[in-house]
Amino acid sequence: DVKVTQSSRYLVKRTGEKVFLECVQDMDHENMFWYRQDPGLGLRLIYFSYDVKMKEKGDIPEGYSVSREKKERFSLILESASTNQTSMYLCASSRGRAGVETQYFGPGTRLLVL
């Protein structure tokens, strides 16, 4: 079974803090993704990566950055957390050509920024 794990299920941070969300997959997938999920808005892509050290902006990259130093790990960084970044964050991975392959999701991190 493909497993995608995220470092925290719940996180509470203060405005202005630097926040790291980590994601690890164990299936040697080339592609990794970070989404945020908000009620009524579905999932919106923040960033994705199709190879180590490669990254592409998604639909809502503002206020976020990412790092992929190893194939299995993809980190999402909030440089200076703000209250409008309170959300559920989902990591996913897939192999091969990203658009046709199944994405496998982690359980999500629910982030609250106070």
Next chain:
Amino acid sequence: AQSVTQLGSHVSVSEGALVLLRCNYSSSVPPYLFWYVQYPNQGLQLLLKYTSAATLVKGINGFEAEFKKSETSFHLTKPSAHMSDAAEYFCAVSDRNTGNQFYFGTGTSLTVIP
């Protein structure tokens, strides 16, 4: 860019009744199409996908979806709802040409009434 519309943010059905969740896409070229399910406090998992083979696609847990090019639709159905089907359902598309991003609908929450 691709987009996908899910009609009905909330759907309620009685146990044993037909489940019909609607999804329409906007693209001149038929995209790849997916249905994902999210159970409470979990990440998303794939129900089924259409990638250009048979237009009627069967998935897990008795779900199926039919790709209709003339209607630009990919509706999800299940003949008989079970209590365990209560979840959030997301339709997603990706572009056949670029294939790098998924675009998710806003989701439909399914309630099953005993």
